Amino acid sequence: MENLRLKLFNEREKRIHPHKDDKIITDWNGLMIAALSQAGQVFKNEKYLDAARDAANFIIKKMFIDNRLMHRYRDGDANITGNLDDYSFLIWGLLELYSSIFDIKYLKTAINLNKILIDHLWDNTNGGFYFTSDETIKVLIREKKTFDSATPSGNSVEILNLLRIARITENPELESMAIKMEETFSNNIKRSLAGHTHFINAINYKIGPAYEIVIVGKPQDKNTIKILNSIKEHYIPNMVLVFKDPDNAGDLDNISESMKFKTIINNQTTVYICSSGSCKRPTTDINEMLKILEQ
Numbered sequence: 610m611e612n613l614r615l616k617l618f619n620e621r622e623k624r625i626h627p628h629k630d631d632k633i634i635t636d637w638n639g640l641m642i643a644a645l646s647q648a649g650q651v652f653k654n655e656k657y658l659d660a661a662r663d664a665a666n667f668i669i670k671k672m673f674i675d676n677r678l679m680h681r682y683r684d685g686d687a688n689i690t691g692n693l694d695d696y697s698f699l700i701w702g703l704l705e706l707y708s709s710i711f712d713i714k715y716l717k718t719a720i721n722l723n724k725i726l727i728d729h730l731w732d733n734t735n736g737g738f739y740f741t742s743d744e745t746i747k748v749l750i751r752e753k754k755t756f757d758s759a760t761p762s763g764n765s766v767e768i769l770n771l772l773r774i775a776r777i778t779e780n781p782e783l784e785s786m787a788i789k790m791e792e793t794f795s796n797n798i799k800r801s802l803a804g805h806t807h808f809i810n811a812i813n814y815k816i817g818p819a820y821e822i823v824i825v826g827k828p829q830d831k832n833t834i835k836i837l838n839s840i841k842e843h844y845i846p847n848m849v850l851v852f853k854d855p856d857n858a859g860d861l862d863n864i865s866e867s868m869k870f871k872t873i874i875n876n877q878t879t880v881y882i883c884s885s886g887s888c889k890r891p892t893t894d895i896n897e898m899l900k901i902l903e904q
Contacts, residue, residue, distance in 0.1 A: 632683040635672055636694035638664050640760065642702030650709040650841050661706050668699065669718060677744075678722065693740045693754070693763030696726040700770045704849075711852040713860055716777070720864075723774055726767070727786070736789035738764050755794045761807035764790065769811035773849050776821045776883075779865040787815065810846075818884050819847035820902060823871050826878030828854055832893075833878040839895050845902060 642661045649657035671687055672679045678691035678699065703719035706712075729742040732753070739751040740763065754762045768790045775783035791812060798805040822840065826833035840850065853861055855873045862869040871881050877893040882901050889901050 632681050634681050635668055635678060635691060636698040638668060639695070639698030639702040643705040646702065646705035646709040658709055662710065665703060665706055665715060676725065690742055690745050692742070693730055693738050693767065696722055696730070697763040697767040697770060701766050704770065704773055708850045716864070717860060720774060720778065723770060731786070736793040738767055755797050755808060756801070756804050757807045764794065765805065765807035765811065768808060769814060772811060772814050776819070776849050777851060777864060779867060787811070814847045817847065820845065821849050821883040823851045823853060823881040824878065825853045825855055825871055825873045825881070827856065830878055836878055836880060836895055836898065839899065843902070
């Protein structure tokens with residue numbers, strides 16, 4: 610069989626090769642970064658996390674030009690102004706990547722991209738996001754897509770991004786924008802529930818229960834690792850997870866008003882859990898933490 614295969618291969622090599630689609634596009638990479646980050650977290654697979662990190666670093670370095678995201682990269686050239694899918698999918702990927710490796714630069718980049726997205730694609734009159742930026746030339750119609758097909762729509766992904774970033778940064782304006790999106794697109798969603806499954810995921814997140822979890826502890830501490838693993842072993846989709854090193858908080862304390870007040874207690878890894886606008890007493894006990902999350 611191998612001899613036959615090589616014979617066929619060598620004969621085929623004489624033919625003109627078909628063109629290869631070797632371009633790199635931001636939106637699909639954003640989806641892949643999210644998937645690899647989640648898989649790396651669940652399976653504790655560093656190979657997946659490294660791939661997610663490498664892809665994110667490439668896009669940030671090569672496809673983020675003059676404070677704008679580009680859609681396509683090929684042969685050393687990044688071009689075509691980024692659309693809603695590019696921004697929203699990459700933001701999703703960066704949020705998942707941060708929740709997996711807790712490198713603050715990915716969270717800061719996600720927050721910055723989200724601001725650019727709002728500034729240039731948000732409809733200030735009716736709510737929701739246009740597919741194209743207000744800086745894009747020669748666009749006859751600026752449409753708003755909500756239908757989830759083989760991939761989710763940019764609006765479906767972005768409403769969940771808004772809710773998650775709102776909970777991390779404690780920014781009520783972002784939550785209000787998500788509510789406005791729900792109002793704007795509700796009639797479309799009611800007509801085709803199966804065509805808006807990712808949007809409905811976001812509504813489920815908004816209704817709750819959803820959790821904002823901040824873990825304050827030393828990264829190499831055995832109890833810190835144990836607490837992080839215990840969270841990742843459970844399926845908690847409606848959750849944002851933030852990790853704070855008390856000895857190296859850096860820019861994290863500027864992410865939200867309350868972050869600087871979340872400190873380690875009795876020199877033990879401490880967990881802060883908030884849900885539906887109220888916060889539980891911080892705990893250093895894993896069982897107590899899981900009990901709160903189960904409730």
